[in-house]
Every structure is written in structure tokens, then in C-alpha cells.
Amino acid sequence: xxxxxxxxxxxxxxxxxxxxxxxxxxxxxxxxxxxxxxxxxxxxxxxxxxxxxxxxxxxxxxxxxxxxxxxxxxxxxxxxxxxxxxxxxxxxxxxxxxxxxxxxxxxxxxxxxxxxxxxxxxxxxxxxxxxxxxxxxxxxxxxxxxxxxxxxxxxxxxxxxxxxxxxxxxxxxxxxxxxxxxxxxxxxxxxxxxxxxxxxxxxxxxxxxxxxxxxxxxxxxxxxxxxxxxxxxxxxxxxxxxxxxxxxxxxxxxxxxxxxxxxxxxxxxxxxxxxxxxxxxxxxxxxxxxxxxxxxxxxxxxxxxxxxxxxxxxxxxxxxxxxxxxxxxxxxxxxxxxxxxxxxxxxxxxxxxxxxxxxxxxxxxxxxxxxxxxxxxxxxxxxxxxxxxxxxxxxxxxxxxxxxxxxxxxxxxxxxxxxxxxxxxxxxxxxxxxxx
Numbered sequence: 001x002x003x004x005x006x007x008x009x010x011x012x013x014x015x016x017x018x019x020x021x022x023x024x025x026x027x028x029x030x031x032x033x034x035x036x037x038x039x040x041x042x043x044x045x046x047x048x049x050x051x052x053x054x055x056x057x058x059x060x061x062x063x064x065x066x067x068x069x070x071x072x073x074x075x076x077x078x079x080x081x082x083x084x085x086x087x088x089x090x091x092x093x094x095x096x097x098x099x100x101x102x103x104x105x106x107x108x109x110x111x112x113x114x115x116x117x118x119x120x121x122x123x124x125x126x127x128x129x130x131x132x133x134x135x136x137x138x139x140x141x142x143x144x145x146x147x148x149x150x151x152x153x154x155x156x157x158x159x160x161x162x163x164x165x166x167x168x169x170x171x172x173x174x175x176x177x178x179x180x181x182x183x184x185x186x187x188x189x190x191x192x193x194x195x196x197x198x199x200x201x202x203x204x205x206x207x208x209x210x211x212x213x214x215x216x217x218x219x220x221x222x223x224x225x226x227x228x229x230x231x232x233x234x235x236x237x238x239x240x241x242x243x244x245x246x247x248x249x250x251x252x253x254x255x256x257x258x259x260x261x262x263x264x265x266x267x268x269x270x271x272x273x274x275x276x277x278x279x280x281x282x283x284x285x286x287x288x289x290x291x292x293x294x295x296x297x298x299x300x301x302x303x304x305x306x307x308x309x310x311x312x313x314x315x316x317x318x319x320x321x322x323x324x325x326x327x328x329x330x331x332x333x334x335x336x337x338x339x340x341x342x343x344x345x346x347x348x349x350x351x352x353x354x355x356x357x358x359x360x361x362x363x364x365x366x367x368x369x370x371x372x373x374x375x376x377x378x379x380x381x382x383x384x385x386x387x388x389x390x391x392x393x394x395x396x397x398x399x400x401x402x403x404x405x406x407x408x409x410x411x412x413x414x415x416x417x418x419x420x421x422x423x424x425x426x427x428x429x430x431x432x433x434x435x436x
Contacts, residue, residue, distance in 0.1 A: 003206060003210075006209075007209055007276045009210070010213055010217075011279070014221070015221050017214075018222040019221050021047055022224070051222075052218075052222045052223060056216075056218045059212065059214075062212070063205075063209070063216065063281075068161070068286050070202055071161060072158050073194075073198050074288065074289050075170065076158070076170050077191055078303055079308060080188075081191050081195050082308060083170070083173075083304065084184075084191065085303070091417070092308070094417070095308055098412075099308070099409060102255075102412060107352070109251055110322040110326070111352055113246065113247055114243050115349070117246075117327065118326060118331060121235070122330075122334055123236040123327070124236070125334050127232045127335040128232060129336060129386070148165065149168055150165070151168065151169055154169040163285065163311055163314065164315055166311070167311055167315075177191075202289045202290070209277060209290075213276065213277065213281075220393065225390060228390050229390065233387065236327065240323065240324055241394070244398055247320075248401045248404050252264065252267070252408040259412045259416070260411055260412045262422075266428055267408065267425075270428075271291075271298070271404055271407050273290060274287055274290045274293075275404055279399065279400040282396045284399055284402050288311065291407060292306055295411075297424075298424070300421030300424025300425045306410050306414070309414075310410055313402075313409060320400070320401030321369060321398055323401070324366060325366070325370045326349075326352070328387060329348055329373055329374060329379065331387070332374065332383040332384075335383070335386070336379065336380070338378075351372060366391075366398070370384060
């Protein structure tokens with residue numbers, strides 16, 4: 001049984017276990033209690049204490065920490081090796097332009113799709129506004145993000161896992177090694193050896209992926225407020241899920257088929273382990289080691305391409321988040337009875353597309369972006385509180401779409417640069433085992 005099948009089975013079992021805990025775990029709430037009172041009862045029950053916040057929380061957190069442990073050394077070492085292997089250093093400029101251009105394009109397509117779906121199905125019509133509240137964190141201005149791309153202290157950037165700064169530092173180190181002659185070759189060989197060791201660490205951690213995903217999914221479903229779906233949020237929830245699936249299957253398939261002239265089915269088969277892991281962890285950065293492993297072993301993409309495009313995409317590319325923002329914006333507008341003009345809709349597309357770079361590396365980035373979009377079109381930011389309860393499961397799904405978009409762009413860029421092994425990409429007979 002290969003890894004992706006194991007992860008999928010444990011994910012489904014985790015969902016069932018979580019739902020059973022929610023229904024029969026000894027912390028059901030009476031219908032006349034408020035949500036706050038119900039939450040207090042839940043958190044005081046034995047099932048919640050020993051299993052949800054105990055076993056499930058500890059097991060899932062250990063797995064996420066293990067993935068995050070790999071993130072910085074993997075990006076640093078693999079990107080240095082990738083830059084060292086470039087025969088033409090100017091190729092980095094082409095990779096940058098192609099990657100950023102495609103990332104912005106797919107984000108704009110995702111937003112356009114989301115606004116179209118929300119306009120057609122109108123999930124917010126008749127939704128009671130209530131007394132929703134939400135305190136939005138401020139996002140850093142784009143100028144500060146651009147200035148801070150170059151690290152003043154590369155070690156501090158690694159400690160804080162500032163991916164943009166790590167990418168810049170790794171590129172500069174790789175270029176310096178390339179230009180340093182014989183001494184540089186010796187350092188380059190050391191990074192090649194280190195890259196092999198880090199990839200073995202990825203293999204070790206991935207052996208525990210099914211169990212980590214089980215704990216994460218079980219905890220999510222044991223605390224997911226399914227009652228909110230019956231209180232008017234079901235239409236919004238279904239529309240976001242539908243938009244995410246449609247964008248992943250349709251947009252990426254068309255782009256890969258047209259621009260890369262490759263079979264999209266083989267692409268999705270190769271990325272399946274990373275997509276499942278992203279769903280369980282809800283973090284593009286935490287999933288990055290798995291995404292990079294799938295790109296190399298399953299899709300046949302050379303490391304001097306994916307080592308640059310994937311960390312960059314995990315930082316600035318947010319197609320799934322863009323779909324949530326577009327649908328949520330119209331959902332809130334419809335709930336408040338506000339008709340957005342075409343100019344305002346275009347503002348939503350432009351603001352959310354460009355703001356994805358300005359919020360790179362900021363926690364709860366999706367909600368921060370949404371708060372900024374609502375402000376631009378004069379909608380109340382506190383309305384985010386209406387959808388906050390069910391956002392966890394949506395966050396898991398859109399993270400899977402985000403990393404799929406990163407890999408789709410990487411595949412297109414690699415094909416255009418001749419940096420992909422077509423035989424490996426088309427060979428679906430031995431994938432996802434992470435044994436070699």
C-alpha cells in the first residue's frame with residue numbers, strides 16, 4: 001500500500017472518529033444553550049480533555065512541528081544546490097518572471113471564478129446578520145515587504161522562518177559558490193551531501209504522515225460546528241468547496257494541458273500525497289517538504305526549478321484563499337443588502353491579487369486579506385465573524401488548492417525551461433511510496 005492510500009484511509013478514519021466524538025463523546029449541548037455556553041461545556045468534558053485536546057492535539061502538533069522542522073533546511077539547502085547547478089545564472093531572472101507572472105494570473109482567475117459563482121448562486125441572500133464581531137490584524141504595507149526581502153541577519157530569518165528572506169539569501173549563496181571557482185565547488189559538494197541528508201529526513205517524517213493526518217483530522221471534526229451549516233452558512237460552505245474543487249480540477253488542468261502540453265491526470269496523481277498532507281496540516285509552508293518531494297520523485301521536475309518556485313509559491317501564491325475571499329465578500333455584501341458595482345468587483349480582484357504578496361508570512365493570512373478587501377469596498381470587517389466558525393475546514397481545503405497551484409505553475413515553468421523528466425512525469429506505476 002503506497003503512502004497516499006495510507007494517508008487517505010487514515011484521514012477518512014480520523015473524520016469518522018472525530019464526528020463520533022462530537023456526537024457521543026459526552027459533551028453534547030442542549031438546544032437552549034448559547035454557543036459560548038456550549039463551548040464551555042465541551043471544554044470541560046473528559047472526552048474533550050483527554051482525547052481532543054490531549055491525544056489528538058499532541059499527535060497532530062508533533063507531526064506539524066516535524067514538517068516545520070524540515071522547512072527551513074530543505075529550502076535553504078535545495079535552493080543553494082539548484083542555483084549552483086545553473087549553467088546560466090541569468091536563468092534565475094526568467095524563472096522569477098515566469099513564476100510570479102503565472103502566480104498572479106492563477107490568483108486573478110480564482111477570484112474571477114469566485115465572484116462569478118457567488119453572483120450566480122447568491123449564498124448571502126436572507127442570511128441573518130446578527131451580532132458578528134471580528135478584530136482584524138493590520139497587514140504590513142507592500143513597501144515594507146519589499147524592503148524586508150533582503151535579510152539584515154540571515155540567521156534570524158531562519159529562526160523566524162521568513163521564507164522570502166531565506167530564498168534571497170540562498171540564491172545569493174548559490175551564486176557566490178558558482179563564482180568562487182575551486183573553493184566554491186568544495187562548498188557546493190557539501191551542500192549536495194546535506195541535501196541528500198535532508199531528503200532522507202523527509203522520508204523518515206513521511207513514514208508518520210498517516211498517523212499525523214489522522215490526529216489532525218480527528219481533532220478538526222471533533223470540534224467542527226456542524227450546527228452552523230444549518231443556520232444559513234451551508235450555502236456559503238458548499239459554494240466555497242465547489243469553487244475550490246472546480247478551480248483545482250479545471251483551471252490547473254487547462255493550464256497544464258495548454259502551456260506544458262502534459263497530461264493533467266498524471267499531474268494530480270503525482271501531487272496526491274502533498275494535497276492530502278496540506279488538507280490535514282492547513283499550512284502551505286508545513287507541507288512544503290512533501291510538495292518538493294512529490295515534484296522531484298513523482299513529477300520529474302529538476303531541483304533547480306522547484307527549489308525556487310515552490311518556496312516562492314508557498315509564500316505568495318494563494319489561489320484557494322482568493323476563492324474564499326471572493327465568495328466571502330459577495331456573501332457578506334448580500335447578507336447586508338449591499339449591491340457592489342462592477343468597479344467595486346474589479347477592485348476586489350485587483351486588491352486581493354496584489355495583496356497576497358504584501359501579506360506573505362503573516363499568520364491567518366486569509367482573514368487579513370479578506371479584511372483588507374472588505375475595507376476597500378466599504379463592507380463591515382466585523383462581518384467576518386459570521387463565517388469564522390466554519391473556516392477551519394475551508395482553510396484545510398483551500399490550503400490543498402494553494403499547494404496544487406504552486407505545483408501546477410512549477411510544472412509549467414519547468415517544462416518551458418526543459419527542466420522536467422517527461423518519462424518520470426508519465427510513469428504512474430510507482431508513485432507516492434517515498435522509499436527511494
